[in-house]
Amino acid sequence: MNHIVLKIVYANFWRHPFRNIGLVFLTAIASATLLSGALFSESLDAGFEQLSSRMGADLIVVPFESDAKDQPILLQGELSHRTLPREILEFTRNIPGIKIASSQYYFSSLGSSCCDKKVIIIGFDSKTDFTIKPWIRRNYKKDFPIGSVIVGSDIQVDETGKIKFFDKEFVVVASLERMGNKLDQAVFADAGTIEILQKAAKEKGLNFISEGKPSAILANIEKDADFEKISQTLYEKFDNIHVIPRKNLFDSVIATARLSKIVIWIIAIFFLIVSIAAVSVSFSLSANERKREFATLRVIGFTQKKLEQIVLGESLLVSGIGTIIGTLFGIFITLSFRIFVIDRLSVPFLLPNAVVVLLTIVATLFVPSIIGTGAAYRIAKKIGKIDVYSALKEET
Amino acid sequence: MILNGNNITKEYTRRGETFPAVNKADFFAWSGDYTVIFGESGSGKSTLLNALAGISAPTSGSIEIDGQPLYSLDDESLSKLRNERIGYIPQNTACLPVFTVTENIELAASLYKRRVDKDQVKSLLKKLGIEHLADEYPANLSGGELRRVSIARALVNNPDLIIADEPTSNLDEDNSRKVFSLFGRLAKAGVAIVVATHDRTAFGYSNRVYHMKLGSLIPDIGEYGNL
Ligand SMILES: Nc1ncnc2c1ncn2[C@@H]1O[C@H](COP(=O)(O)OP(=O)(O)OP(=O)(O)O)[C@@H](O)[C@H]1O
Numbered sequence: 001m002n003h004i005v006l007k008i009v010y011a012n013f014w015r016h017p018f019r020n021i022g023l024v025f026l027t028a029i030a031s032a033t034l035l036s037g038a039l040f041s042e043s044l045d046a047g048f049e050q051l052s053s054r055m056g057a058d059l060i061v062v063p064f065e066s067d068a069k070d071q072p073i074l075l076q077g078e079l080s081h082r083t084l085p086r087e088i089l090e091f092t093r094n095i096p097g098i099k100i101a102s103s104q105y106y107f108s109s110l111g112s113s114c115c116d117k118k119v120i121i122i123g124f125d126s127k128t129d130f131t132i133k134p135w136i137r138r139n140y141k142k143d144f145p146i147g148s149v150i151v152g153s154d155i156q157v158d159e160t161g162k163i164k165f166f167d168k169e170f171v172v173v174a175s176l177e178r179m180g181n182k183l184d185q186a187v188f189a190d191a192g193t194i195e196i197l198q199k200a201a202k203e204k205g206l207n208f209i210s211e212g213k214p215s216a217i218l219a220n221i222e223k224d225a226d227f228e229k230i231s232q233t234l235y236e237k238f239d240n241i242h243v244i245p246r247k248n249l250f251d252s253v254i255a256t257a258r259l260s261k262i263v264i265w266i267i268a269i270f271f272l273i274v275s276i277a278a279v280s281v282s283f284s285l286s287a288n289e290r291k292r293e294f295a296t297l298r299v300i301g302f303t304q305k306k307l308e309q310i311v312l313g314e315s316l317l318v319s320g321i322g323t324i325i326g327t328l329f330g331i332f333i334t335l336s337f338r339i340f341v342i343d344r345l346s347v348p349f350l351l352p353n354a355v356v357v358l359l360t361i362v363a364t365l366f367v368p369s370i371i372g373t374g375a376a377y378r379i380a381k382k383i384g385k386i387d388v389y390s391a392l393k394e395e396t
Numbered sequence: 397m398i399l400n401g402n403n404i405t406k407e408y409t410r411r412g413e414t415f416p417a418v419n420k421a422d423f424f425a426w427s428g429d430y431t432v433i434f435g436e437s438g439s440g441k442s443t444l445l446n447a448l449a450g451i452s453a454p455t456s457g458s459i460e461i462d463g464q465p466l467y468s469l470d471d472e473s474l475s476k477l478r479n480e481r482i483g484y485i486p487q488n489t490a491c492l493p494v495f496t497v498t499e500n501i502e503l504a505a506s507l508y509k510r511r512v513d514k515d516q517v518k519s520l521l522k523k524l525g526i527e528h529l530a531d532e533y534p535a536n537l538s539g540g541e542l543r544r545v546s547i548a549r550a551l552v553n554n555p556d557l558i559i560a561d562e563p564t565s566n567l568d569e570d571n572s573r574k575v576f577s578l579f580g581r582l583a584k585a586g587v588a589i590v591v592a593t594h595d596r597t598a599f600g601y602s603n604r605v606y607h608m609k610l611g612s613l614i615p616d617i618g619e620y621g622n623l
């Protein structure tokens with residue numbers, strides 16, 4: 001672009017500062033919602049992939065609760081302190097068709113040295129576990145000695161490398177990579193450590209923990225086994241249990257996530273359309289009121305192309321600034337709402353890897369700028385073909 | 397510089413009827429010629445000047461500068477030619493309100509070259525009696541002052557053809573004289589001047605006079621000219 005064209009573009013931005021700042025603001029909102037919409041969608045997808053690959057159990061047995069939702073207990077807002085009968089693990093294991101079964105223990109510490117909030121403690125049986133261990137193994141290859149815990153990525157550990165629950169210290173042997181759900185705020189421990197924890201809780205007079213009783217049984221079934229038959233066997237033997245098949249496991253989470261995705265995209269597209277309309281209307285008005293100026297520029301030797309560049313440049317400046325502000329803002333929103341989404345919507349949310357994030361940002365940088373200039377393109381062409389003599393005669 | 401127009405016809409359509417605003421006009425000007433076109437309102441003066449200035453192609457006929465047909469040039473070359481060789485002062489012009497008087501003039505000066513001769517801009521403003529307005533914004537200027545800004549802008553690239561459409565329409569007698577005598581000096585220096593005007597002061601400076609009547613361009617012999 002010619003330096004004179006740039007000079008005109010820049011000077012004209014300040015000619016209607018309020019209008020242009022308004023347009024910048026609109027494009028910023030549009031690109032912020034667009035970017036965060038895209039990042040949200042990608043994060044939800046990534047979160048689900050992570051979740052289903054790591055919570056992979058064909059069936060889960062949990063205590064019956066009248067208002068229980070069919071979703072992994074760990075993703076529910078509140079932890080239940082109900083437990084299952086002690087003998088249920090052995091029983092489940094022996095049902096024909098069950099390939100593997102393992103128990104898990106969930107409870108929350110009322111306070112700990114690390115955190116303001118309650119911490120979810122998840123106990124697993126390292127000898128039989130097939131859901132938690134594989135992903136702990138990615139960060140931690142050694143044993144799980146008694147008295148040691150593994151913490152989720154959101155749990156801060158001080159330099160002592162220890163963490164206190166119920167006035168008792170535990171050694172943190174590993175910190176997990178981000179999962180994008182409530183498990184990031186959880187502490188994991190093998191059955192041996194759980195026993196100590198439960199004793200410590202008892203000593204403090206906390207009775208909600210029933211020693212040795214599991215909170216959930218996770219099981220995988222043989223290929224040709226019949227889920228209905230297995231659950232029937234369990235229901236006949238035990239009262240007050242709830243058997244959840246894998247297919248129902250994520251139903252409500254998926255529904256919430258799908259709904260939030262739709263809402264976000266509707267908002268993003270709405271603002272995109274509003275800002276395109278605003279840019280296009282505003283530039284067509286301002287081009288019209290400046291016809292005499294454009295005609296004069298033609299007289300003194302501006303080419304059609306230079307006039308077009310002025311119009312396009314002005315809209316690109318506005319939508320470009322808006323897009324950059326909006327993108328920064330969008331990144332900020334996405335990061336700061338991450339916790340909110342995980343906590344309130346109880347859906348897994350995991351930012352995709354840096355390359356994908358970067359590509360998304362680049363893509364959303366382009367969209368509003370292209371659309372902004374696209375909205376002005378028709379006007380630019382019209383101004384380029386301006387009839388100089390008629391335009392000069394027009395009253396301003 | 398030779399400006400040569402042959403059989404120039406420009407038609408307009410009004411309520412479905414086509415009529416020639418300029419009808420088979422022949423126009424010729426050399427370097428140093430000071431031409432005045434006289435004619436009543438609506439006779440087609442502006443339409444003819446627009447065609448001569450490379451703004452608007454005639455419906456038929458040819459216009460050549462130094463043998464180069466103007467309207468066979470592409471937009472890029474014609475625009476550059478307008479900028480560098482033709483100083484056109486239309487009947488109504490505008491300034492960009494975001495720039496000062498000086499910046500508006502420099503706009504034309506620096507369009508196809510980087511360096512602007514600041515002293516030349518200053519001396520032009522002085523010749524036109526508006527040097528005190530150099531840093532003012534167009535919005536704060538009178539109609540006559542703006543007129544002179546557009547004259548300065550047309551002259552800044554030292555064109556060898558100046559086409560002025562009623563350049564003194566809102567100037568007082570004194571300032572009109574200033575403009576016409578400035579054109580006179582430029583003509584002596586070898587610039588071709590073409591002025592359409594009602595202002596009789598112009599005739600004293602000119603050496604060629606045309607009459608425009610209902611689109612026809614008629615060379616005037618005697619009455620006003622000093623040919
Ligand atoms: N765009 C147009 N469409 C149709 N007719 C037009 C158009 N522009 C000008 N005309 C007509 O062409 C004729 C010549 O107009 P032009 O502007 O050249 O006159 P002029 O001699 O410059 O007049 P004035 O002295 O008032 O400036 C007039 O009759 C005018 O009404």
Ligand SMILES: [Mg+2]
Pocket residue numbers: 441442443487561
């Ligand atoms: Mg006229």
